Amino acid sequence: MAKRTYGEIAGFPPGSMFADRRALYDAGVHRVLQGGICGGKDGSESIVVSGGYPDDEDYGNELIYTGHGGRLPDSDVHVADQEFIVGNAGLARSSTDGNPVRVIRGAGGVPDHSPPSGFRYDGLFRVADYWHATGRDGFRVWRFYLVQDDQPELLLDDEGFGAPGHRGPVDRTQATIQRLARSTAKAQRVKALHRHNCQVCGICIETPAGRYAEAAHIQGLGKPHHGPDLAGNILCLCPNHHVMFDTGAIYVDHGWTVRYSANDEEIGELRRMPSHVIDVTYLAYHRMHVVP
Amino acid sequence: MAKRTYGEIAGFPPGSMFADRRALYDAGVHRVLQGGICGGKDGSESIVVSGGYPDDEDYGNELIYTGHGGRLPDSDVHVADQEFIVGNAGLARSSTDGNPVRVIRGAGGVPDHSPPSGFRYDGLFRVADYWHATGRDGFRVWRFYLVQDDQPELLLDDEGFGAPGHRGPVDRTQATIQRLARSTAKAQRVKALHRHNCQVCGICIETPAGRYAEAAHIQGLGKPHHGPDLAGNILCLCPNHHVMFDTGAIYVDHGWTVRYSANDEEIGELRRMPSHVIDVTYLAYHRMHVVP
Numbered sequence: 001m002a003k004r005t006y007g008e009i010a011g012f013p014p015g016s017m018f019a020d021r022r023a024l025y026d027a028g029v030h031r032v033l034q035g036g037i038c039g040g041k042d043g044s045e046s047i048v049v050s051g052g053y054p055d056d057e058d059y060g061n062e063l064i065y066t067g068h069g070g071r072l073p074d075s076d077v078h079v080a081d082q083e084f085i086v087g088n089a090g091l092a093r094s095s096t097d098g099n100p101v102r103v104i105r106g107a108g109g110v111p112d113h114s115p116p117s118g119f120r121y122d123g124l125f126r127v128a129d130y131w132h133a134t135g136r137d138g139f140r141v142w143r144f145y146l147v148q149d150d151q152p153e154l155l156l157d158d159e160g161f162g163a164p165g166h167r168g169p170v171d172r173t174q175a176t177i178q179r180l181a182r183s184t185a186k187a188q189r190v191k192a193l194h195r196h197n198c199q200v201c202g203i204c205i206e207t208p209a210g211r212y213a214e215a216a217h218i219q220g221l222g223k224p225h226h227g228p229d230l231a232g233n234i235l236c237l238c239p240n241h242h243v244m245f246d247t248g249a250i251y252v253d254h255g256w257t258v259r260y261s262a263n264d265e266e267i268g269e270l271r272r273m274p275s276h277v278i279d280v281t282y283l284a285y286h287r288m289h290v291v292p
Numbered sequence: 293m294a295k296r297t298y299g300e301i302a303g304f305p306p307g308s309m310f311a312d313r314r315a316l317y318d319a320g321v322h323r324v325l326q327g328g329i330c331g332g333k334d335g336s337e338s339i340v341v342s343g344g345y346p347d348d349e350d351y352g353n354e355l356i357y358t359g360h361g362g363r364l365p366d367s368d369v370h371v372a373d374q375e376f377i378v379g380n381a382g383l384a385r386s387s388t389d390g391n392p393v394r395v396i397r398g399a400g401g402v403p404d405h406s407p408p409s410g411f412r413y414d415g416l417f418r419v420a421d422y423w424h425a426t427g428r429d430g431f432r433v434w435r436f437y438l439v440q441d442d443q444p445e446l447l448l449d450d451e452g453f454g455a456p457g458h459r460g461p462v463d464r465t466q467a468t469i470q471r472l473a474r475s476t477a478k479a480q481r482v483k484a485l486h487r488h489n490c491q492v493c494g495i496c497i498e499t500p501a502g503r504y505a506e507a508a509h510i511q512g513l514g515k516p517h518h519g520p521d522l523a524g525n526i527l528c529l530c531p532n533h534h535v536m537f538d539t540g541a542i543y544v545d546h547g548w549t550v551r552y553s554a555n556d557e558e559i560g561e562l563r564r565m566p567s568h569v570i571d572v573t574y575l576a577y578h579r580m581h582v583v584p
Contacts, residue, residue, distance in 0.1 A: 064516055084584040096539060129516060131581040145516045205532055207539035208553065208584045224356055224421060224437045239531030240497055247388060247499035261500060289423040292376040292500045 004045050005031070006099045006185075007124060014123035017115065018104075024048075029121050030104050037068050037087030041210070043099055044090030047146075048119065050106030055135045055143070058110040063103070063125075066135070067091070067142030081140035082132070084208065088142045092209035095127035097191075098183030100149050124149040187215030190234045190276060198238035199271045200250070200258050205238060214242045218282035225289075232279035235270075248291040252283045261291045296337050297323070298391045298477075299416065306415035309407065310396075316340075321413050322396050329360050329379030333502070335391055336382030339438075340411065342398030347427045347435070350402040355395070355417075358427070359383065359434030373432035374424070376500065380434045384501035387419035389483075390475030392441055416441040479507030482526045482568060490530035491563045492542065492550050497530060506534045510574035517581075524571035527562075540583040544575045553583045 008014075009028050016029070024030040030046045032038045036053075038046045049058060053066035054076070067088035070080045082088060094101055103122045105114045114120075125146040135141035183191075196204045196211035205212040216235045219227030227233050237245060244250045250267065252258055258267040272278065300306075301320050308321070316322040322338045324330045328345075330338045341350060345358035346368070359380035362372045374380060386393055395417045397406045406412075417438040427433035475483075488496045488503035497504040508527045511519030519525050529537060536542045542559065544550055550559040564570065 062515070092539075129512065131517070132584070133581060143516075203532075205535050205541070206554070207536065207541045209539060212535055212539070220421065223354070224435075225423070239535055240495075243497050243504055243531050244499065247384075247501060247504070249497070249499045262498070289425060292424070 004039070004043050004099075006043070006045055006094075008102070012121055014121060016121045018119040018121070020118060021048075024104060024119055024121075029102060030119075035068060035087065036065075037091065039087045039090030039094070041085065041089040041093060043093045043097060044087050044101060045094075045099075046102035046104060047091070048104045048106055049109050049114075050119075051108035051110070051114070053141075055133075055141055056109075058105075058113050060113050061148040063146050065091075065144045065146055067144065070139050070141065078135055078137035078139040078141070082142050084132075084142065089209060091127050091142075091144045092130050095130060095144075096207055096209045096212050097188065098126075099188070100124035100126055101146060103146065103148075122148075183215060184221075184229045186229050186231055187217075187234055190231050191215055191236045193273055193276050194236040194271070196236065197271065198241050199235050200237060200241040200245075200267065202271060203238055213237065214239055216242050216245050218245075218278075219285045225285075227282065227285075230279070232277055233282045235278070245286075246290075248286075251287050251291045253287075254280075296331070296335050296391075298335070298337050298386075300394070304413055306413060308413045310411040310413070312410060313340075316396060316411055316413075321394060322411075327360060327379065328357075329383065331379045331382030331386070333377065333381040333385060335385045335389060336379050336393060337386070337391075338394035338396060339383075340396045340398055341401050341406075342411075343400035343402070343406070345433075347433055348401075350397075350405050352405050353440040355438050357383075357436045357438055359436065362431050362433065370427055370429035370431040370433070374434050376424075376434065381501060383419050383434075383436045384422050387422060387436075388499055388501045388504050389480060390418075391480070392416035392418060393438060395438065395440075414440075475507060476513075476521045478521050478523055479509075479526055482523050483507055483528045485565055485568050486528040486563070488528065489563065490533055491527050492529060492533040492537075492559065494563060495530055505529065506531055508534050508537050510570075511577045517577075519574065519577070522571070524569055525574045527570070537578075538582070540578075543579050543583045545579075546572075 012027055012029055018024045021033050025033050030038050030048055036048045037044050047065060049063060049065060055066045057064040067082050069082040070078045072079055103125045104119050105122050106119050107115055107117045125148050127144050128147045129145040132140050132142050191213045196213035198213060213236050216237045217227050218233050218235060219225050221227050221229055248261055250258055251261055252270050256270045258270050259265060304319055304321055310316045313325055317325050322330050322340055328340045329336050339357060341355060347358045349356040359374050361374040362370045364371055395414045396411050397414050398411050399407055399409045417440050419436050420439045421437040424432050424434050483505045488505035490505060505528050508529045509519050510525050510527060511517050513519055513521055540553055542550055543553055544562050548562045550562050551557060
């Protein structure tokens, strides 16, 4: 599997123009010379919107993008169903992983939102939803609802992992109350380390797009708690235990035992990894401020 | 328990002015004559921000509000810890339930954001977070981070339940990817009917603020699926099964059996209530378009 590069590419901010697909490729903005989707089942990092699919809908900061497959080479006509593989599965995976997708528009797209010639990088979008439908040619097409991201800085961490583009304050409002939305690069690594198994109960949510877990910042990221985006401040949790942790229904005690806050009853020991060192300072903050 | 009225009060849009607490009370905007929080452990519907608490922070569209209790009558000085009861527990409950809070500002607050005299209704806010800390007087205070809501129309349903204020298109982007955020009135009723037990596994997430579940719109609300906000299009699910349903990892078949989509293996029968009639049309839409 190719190593994916999510987020913005250094030196190519939104609005950057490219003469052709080769220029896009050389810049690393869209790292395949053919095909609208750059990605595989582990995730898709960029798409080119250029009007090739009659089912595409482009509204500027939102677009409904048709997946790939089902067409003969060099043809616009569908002759088969699109399958949930390669870039299609990858866009779904980027959605559940909370990774952004670079959107590049070509001259062939909707006039209001497309460049007059060549290609333009238009920024980072999130895959807010995906589903399948019957396309205009009568075959199954996968459709992806992408929404422009207003907070690309969340992708960066203090090591510059991801894309070394712009950086700004993290907005907790957006960062923590969304589920299928954003992950920081650090959060992604913690989840991968635990193979998306919940550190409380050990389960992993299996989805058609792959394994799913949530990264819980122990001391909340950004406002109002101003916790840092560091692996030591992150737990990998299933959605149920994420809700319980965030509301103070459960906590981790001094000896790594997870307990219900209502009666201090033991649930079990927090599942830990030698390569993921949790900073107990943050667990103390959680016990001190979040548990009633 | 008093019947709560969440959302905007008809005839009193944001910016409405009131001479005194009695006028606020008579309008139904803040339905207690004394106290900054109108609510109980079942939820809090409105708060008055008037500078009484030195720990309050008001940034306009965001504010950090101090809970009530711990002070002697007619005194600003804390003499005891604030407890997680009444209006404090209610604001937490409004957070986990996804209900909005009416924010009223009084003349005594931060000059930039407060009316010159009397009281002003400033719109609906969401309780994005809550925690406790040691206040300036050395006692425990509960703190609530409220963020102004940009989509109050989500509160309304086709029966006008909730507040018959303004209505607008529902934005799926916000509506479905947030967890501790918004509920429609219809969604709240479906969750209450099932006592917040998941219709797939029967569990309920117990939090310090009360029972927690999520309302899953079977055919997605608003863009891009344009499903309706009707009880027949809503399931009450735990967060884990909500993720699995939304990603098509599970589905409900013709005979109400819930199955894994990977192998069609049976999980169990969907837990139903005679008073909550699910429209199978939407389940068919989910099988047809969301399950790979």
